[in-house]
Amino acid sequence: MSISNDQFTIRFWGVRGSIACPGQSTVRYGGNTACVEMQVGKQRLIFDGGTGLRVLGQTLLREMPVEAHLFFTHSHWDHIQGFPFFVPAFIRGNRFTIYGAIAPNGSTIEQRLNDQMLHPNFPVPLQIMGAELAFQDLDIGEPVQIGDVLVENALLNHPGESVGYRINWQDYAVAYITDTEHFLDRLDENVLWLARNADVMIYDATYTDEEYYSERSSKIGWGHSTWQEAVKVAKAANVSKLVIFHHDPLHDDDFMDHIKEEVTRQFPNSVVAWEGLEIDLLAVPIAVS
Template identity: 30%
Template sequence: MTFWGVRGGIPAPGGATKQFGGNSPCVEVNCGDRIVVFDAGTGLRVLGQSLMARSPVKGDLLFSHTNFNRICGLPFFAAAFHPKNNFAFWCGHRPEEGNIQAVLTTLMTDPVFPVPIDIFNAQLSFHDFPAGTGFALDSGIEVASIAVSCGLPGTSYKVHCTGGTIGYACALTPPDDLTKLVDFVTGCDILILSFVGHDPDRLDAIAAEVAERAGIGQLIVTDHAPEATDDDLLAREEGLMNRFSASRLAREGDCMQIGEPHH
């Protein structure tokens, strides 16, 4: 598993964010002969460069939300220009507002972007499903989902592949009752989690409670605020680890095996 983007809201490049990274959300899970990608922020551009050396590639992109910061990397996804690559796009929270193909087509339409989505040469498919349902991908990959909200609808995921289970629950409004979320992520070897709010200490306390109650193997908190510097995040990470020892803040470029302890 590799983190290609860990910044929430908007990309935040610069010297003050060099250690944790400035690209917006994108996480790759390597499931043998297929990859699963969570979100398509600007980190997707860097992932695309990596995939060009691995073609042909088959992959599934799962969108937690369709806010701009989680789709804006798509036009710069080099791997989508390779005719031997195959990518499926999945979205669980837009059954009435317009499907995922319409969202991504609009993103790559003048005047927002100068070239249309059909410039891509890879084989692309688009899939909408009702959040709360599960489905199977190729290579024995199983996906479960729940509907979430941060003011706008979204989807959280649990992906099981060879080696273990990864949960991805991001940009959540902290619920008054954590039971539904805890029940959903129970059994995850790794949980990638973020809550929306202006008090990181409070949000990390909630994240640690979720991880503790769900018996999570490794908690990784992501979607760092654009204004948060490396020094800010190092201090925050120390506080998080004091609450739940098997935890960390996500760093761009981090690679880890499912079930691998963090040192």
């Protein structure tokens, strides 16, 4: 789909966390890892390059040449493994600006994407990609202006660090908040700031509270949150629509249906993300298809 000047549309190409989990039990919600596309005014923004990025790339082949801005939250494998299979990046005439914060060990996003494509991990190096790739190191707290779109960021609570984003255009705002773990004694100020009065908040709800606080197999310290915390944040930040995201690979379709029932009971204007979900912010009320 070509980009018009008057749109703010979100498309979900991968909604899982940790590892891709295709199979008969994940057909309805999908098994690809994190990748979210946003078409905002004249700009195409892509958030994370999990295995869903490969699927997005196949659809973009109908729109050559392609220009887009690709933002990474961090470089754990489930957020970067689709990048070496992103076909538009291999085609001359396309242009991608790639953003990511410097990791705690000092490596840039360019270095980390390059390293995963080195032998013996991958058969061809990043340098074989024919598209124009421009890498930009993000400073935490410093916004990025892309035309009339403003992308803000804040640090999240995740092992090895992760960055959350807020996309602002005209009077609309979307918060993309993954991977992050809530605090036990308070709501995360950075998360609240990113989500403030957002039209849509996409939030890492990998676990349920029962799983997170389990005496047998606690998930405390694993770097992810729960749908119950997502509801707390959505209410506290005055979010209009909540999107549950980054599903655990062990949660099959039936389990996700149950989460959907529970979430909508506590926050009616919410949706559990599935591959192919499209949200149109300019529709009144916000359209979901």
